[in-house]
Amino acid sequence: MNASRDPGFGVYIHWPFCAAKCPYCDFNSHVRHGAVDQERFAAAFAREMASMRQRTGPRTVTSIFLGGGTPSLMKPETVGAVLEAVAANWTVPAGIEVTLEANPSSVEAERFAGYRDAGVNRVSLGVQALNDTDLRFLGRLHSVEQALHAIRLARETFPRLSFDLIYARPGQTLEAWQAELEAAIGHAADHLSLYQLTIEEGTPFHALHAAGKIPIPDPDHAAELYRLTQEVSAAHGLPAYEISNHARPGAESQHNLVYWRYGEYVGVGPGAHGRFIEDGRRVVTFTERMPETWANLVEARGNGITGGEVLTRSEEADEYLLMGLRLVEGIDLARYEALSGRPLSNRRIAALQDEELVAPVGNHALRATPAGMIVLDAVVADLAS
Template sequence: MTEKGTGKESLALYIHWPFCVSKCPYCDFNSHVRETVDQAAWRDALLADLAHEAERTRGHRLSSIFFGGGTPSLMPPATVAALIEAAGRHWTMHDGVEITLEANPSSVEAARFADLARAGVNRVSLGLQSLDDQALRFLGRAHDVTEGLDALATAQRNFRRVSFDLIYALPGQGENAWRAELARALSFGTGHLSLYQLTIEPGTRFAALAAKGELPECDPDHGARLYEVTQEMTEAGGLPAYEISNHARPGEESRHNLAYWRYLSYAGVGPGAHGRRGGAFTRRHRKPENWLKALGRNGHGIEEETPIAAADRAVEALLMGLRLREGVDLARIADLAGGDAPINRDALRRLEQQGLARLEGERLRVLPPGMLLLDRILADLVRV
């Protein structure tokens, strides 16, 4: 998608820092624990990988930078500053470029927030997960509520924009308990919240507990009710949903994540990073040592770079875009497909009659009642 008046395609940049300094309860990168890291060597390697992506995306205008991965908030601020500065040399920056860093709510990481803000980070996404100590223990988190809220306060002092996430529909969590927790979350005044229902993914500790009957799944009707409560309270609190699980004040939406959901171009840098640009999917070597070897051998850390078929691009754009309240432009989807948009028109008519979706001109949206059934709706609506 080209920015109006610039002639330049928008680009989001994802930078993956793979390391955790101790066994990390927040991610699956425990094989990447390092007590010491050669910071100068890693800074140079990330800069080289970034330069390769810049060469492949000439003429793009950078809309966002997102530092994610293992524990990116423990990346040296000098490295963060160097990467931001290099991005500004390689690309034209969008006015007010969004520069986000993912952080765990620990006192160790919060102590670095001021330095990271001076390095150029202007938005932080904090993994609070819950405002209940018992729930945090169930989720396997290392922090408690007090430490998490101290980190949140520090973030709000240092960054112009702050987001945090919570998980709900936990075992035994009733409607009143979730209402109280969400009201407290809204009272902190951040401009963005990510609110996710607990899901049981294969291969996780939760899946093992569920298989042994030690983790009862949330009753679907109860989960639906909690979802409705979430929509009502965030709307009333001035942070309406703009994506199925993400809520923001108008203008505070995550520009970086919108690039994914709107199926815009994004470049991935660092071990394990994915990208989609120039009609191709890229995946970098996940293991840090393999990524470094590839970088030395090829000048980049890419393990796979595969063209995406036009039909697949159209399907991906539909599956991502229909998560958004704004929906998708079917004319653009048809352009991606090189023909008709891959929509089941009979299913669309049924969904419109049921009040679950709406087509206005070329704009297709899943309506709020349909978001409760999004997976089922997408399976019926999108012709794969």
């Protein structure tokens, strides 16, 4: 991969509804015990897209991502209507990556076939663990058996498949994680997202952790788990291309690369964020988080945007640094200089190189080393200061 390639233009659609709220989750997701009016939300998505199209102008989409929440609770007809709305507002070339997130507990063969017919060509499954005890601890509604069934079904239905696992769970040993990861790789088609369990403010896990009821690994053990994750994945042909994402060469998530390469994207739906160029400057948009309130706003005025800003050159450069150094390919030094108006400090780069936290890529790019990835926030703060 070339760090200077066009980072692309993505469309993100946020389906905010879930069957249950996981205790570790701080995403904008909501449980509704009555039926969701899917036709209403599909129409609101289409209307908000038309409003965004007025701001972005004509663009060629490089990837589409339906995230959530649990998008696999959508009817295939709803997914089809949403994808048609994207194509009605921007140019959508044939064959671009169209990803839908799915939970194993909401997977049905007929629904998967319907998503494929609607245009979805990649599924991201929220498996999270291959251990029934830990699945219950994580608040997941599916079993390992259901997860493996969903993986098999996805492999049969879609050209591309990814699934997520969470590690650094309470009491998890290196040996147990290695066995689980190797089992997962045996089922993976081409992509795995492997995240350390983090305790997010405002979640049930945060309160339990504060009360001493959820012991998480100490930093040294967490670092060992991270190193093991990199080694095992690479040894089995799924090397990391980003801190938490592993793929066979050529199977990287094109949509997530838009974010990490600091491309442009439109965010549509409750609580979605967007970043795109408008009148020559990068703007940030974010929408109302409560689904019904968002829909009311869209119906009243065409969009659910409740805030945003125009980024300064310095803010753009800092964001590019923060996102780009997550990638194994690193950042393009000339692009950083163009965004910020100044080059990165050679003195700071040299000091971080001496600590083996960053490394040059030829004469044009800079990347974080595996040791630097573990302390990336500190590396970014040092370079940006």
